Amino acid sequence: MFMKKIKSAVGAMMIAVILTGCSKIADYSGFSDTSSDYSASEESSSEHSQASDTFNVSDYTVVKQKFLSKLNAEGGVYEGATARSDGDFDGKGFLAFKEGGRLTHIVNANTPQFYRVIISARSEKGAAVKLYVKKKAEGVFYVPAAAENDESFGYCAVDSIYLASGPNTLDFVVDNGTCDVDYILVENSDAVSGDIYRTGTSCANPSASLETVGVMKYLSEIYGKNTLAAANVSLGTNAEIDAVYKATGRYPAIRTSELADAVLDSDNTAERLEDDILLALDWGKNGGLVSYKWHWYSPNTRRSIDSGAFDMEEALSPKNLDEVALMTADELKLMVENGFLSANTISLLNDIDKIAEILGRFAAEKQVVLFEPIPNGDSGLYWWGDSAGCHQKLYRLIFDRLCRFHKLSNLVWIWSGSSADYYPGARYCDIIGQSVFENSNSTFAARLSSISEILSVNKPICATSRDVLPAVDLIKRDNALWLWNAIERGKFAVNENGSLSTEFNSLSSLNNAYNSPLFITRDELPDLKNYAVGE
Incomplete structure (x- = not known):
């Protein structure tokens, strides 16, 4: 393994966080309906060709005193x-x-x-x-x-x-x-308790594959000790991760892309999505972790993800949704003919089935997917968040359809949000996700440690989208170790020609992160396919 060293070490500071009077944290991603196209930069010949063994940090003094x-x-x-x-x-x-x-x-x-x-x-x-x-x-x-x-x-x-x-x-x-x-x-204030990093290793899906169990075991073991380097990519390209590699000599551990186009009927979008799937499969074969979000275009219009674009109340009205999730096409057809299900309910299931087909390709290769469906529902931005109760039902419907009907056992489930009213429940997710767009390299330690309290859960918490990476020295100072920190795609990482953009993250900050012992990059990941059995 390519070892990293630190010039000056700072003792890890523990922090205590109390966030009162709050019910949700509504920072959200900059997802838009149209994916940006960026040219993929040329890869270097060696994965470690530009990697550095050192990085710069600042020392912070802490002198406790009543105040x-x-x-x-x-x-x-x-x-x-x-x-x-x-x-x-x-x-x-x-x-x-x-x-x-x-x-x-x-x-x-x-x-x-x-x-x-x-x-x-x-x-x-x-x-x-x-x-x-x-x-x-x-x-x-x-x-x-x-x-x-x-x-x-x-x-x-x-x-x-x-x-x-x-x-x-x-x-x-x-x-x-x-x-x-x-x-x-x-x-x-007092130091934060390390208890927030003590999480279980079990999977939400009781029928999770051995590979999925291994990934969850690994993620739980590093949580509170390291943070995974991650990056969102423009659909059908590796532009963002290639640009980061050229700058730092290392690839992120996680490649995150988007499944929004999977429900669209367009040759152009289908081709671009297929390109992305092939890139993601190759990424997994090369030892990286694969992640997909699903911003769901409304089943009725196929044009909008915006709030109000779809009537969830009617589509999710059946009381036996858990049973509906397990029905075959013929059974669903019969339910519609007899007036027990609406066309909108069928539209939801048809879209979920399209997602299942894609995720099944990764299952066939025994590749685990970190899956984040209908993200940031409590932000007020999207149709899947128009009602807290319906958001819960929809998330659970996706889970049951994929895990119980399609028997997909290769998924690590991410629920992103911070409102207890929207949270689908501990048995439906493995990891809590957050989007952080504040144009600040702060660790947002208070936010990290408050989520468990707000949701009354003890699960790993990650930043699935960030405009600015947290500074390494601040991570050490604050002991704020999100499970991973993912740079957002597009302008947050690259220019239109695919070259690295330093508008949000400077070259030095990227190098400090990717070449620090705190950030785990792709070359430092273990063999996750055999991690569960310790091989």
Whole structure:
């Protein structure tokens, strides 16, 4: 194995995260209906030809000390807000923010350490308030919608925020909705417990193949110790991963692509998808992990993934959906003829069957697929998220149709989202996915450690799409080890000619990541086909 060394090591810092007053984390990917075409760059002759054994990191000092500072909202610099003094509040008043409003305060930290930032806030319909530290995105406060006639302020917190000693600028930006802010508390916080990295190795599918069991075993073993390098690719190409390879000398461990076009009836899309499947199969044969997302074009229009594009309520109305998922084509036809199933229900199953045909090609080669269907349902962007209850039903229908009817045993199931209302249940997924688009190399440690608490689960958590990779030294400082960090495709990784784009990730940051001992690249993966039996 190609070993990596580090010039200066930083002791892993454990952080504690408490996120109160939040129900979901609605960052989402930049998926669009039209796939971008990028030229695949020419591969180098040797997988290690440009790899480096060293990388640069910064040392961070942590000096634990009791600390508490209270900042009244009206005492800061603000815009897009109105100062009010009606009702109950602390100090001289509070600020009523419009969407897009901003509040700036400065807190003088006694020592460099992790802090908890708390806002006393309320919102009529719910709001998301982004936290920036020294102009860099670090977290989000989710202010829940108030109960009817309830005008009291509640607490929302983002924990494990590292502040240097001395003055630190805090910016609070109302990203979505409107809210009132009374005051801000900043206090010292404890280290995060390593318990979030203690997860089981069992698969959601009880009939998972030996290869799938091996992959889950490996992923569980590295979780909390390493993060897998991953990249999303433009359909039918390896443009993004080839560009990263040319820059770093290493390929990511995971190649992620998209199955959206699988349900379209077009020769052009079919050809491009076939090219992608062949590339993915080759990637698996060369020791890499294969991953597919499925942004589902609405079965009725085939044109839209947008919210409202499909009526799930009617299509998922049968009470015996678990039985419907196991029906043959003839049985389904009979159910429709007798008025027990609608055409929309059949449309859903037909699309799932098309996905099954593709995933079955990987099963035939004993290749495991990290599968992420209907992602980010709780973001409010997509038709499969128009109803929390229907989203759960649809995800379970996909699971039952693929695992129980088509007998696909080669899938590791990813559910992406952060709302407990949308979560399909522990028995339907292996890994929790997140999309992080904040234009920041922060680790978002608070978000990572809060997901398990929000969903009441203990499963590995990964970033299936990121615009900016987290900085290696910040990962070490924060002990924030997402199972993998996947760079988003297109402009986030490459220019239109297929060359590396450094708009979001600099050349040095990519090299630091891919050549660090924290990131696992393709050449460092073990033989996963035989991992379950220890060969």
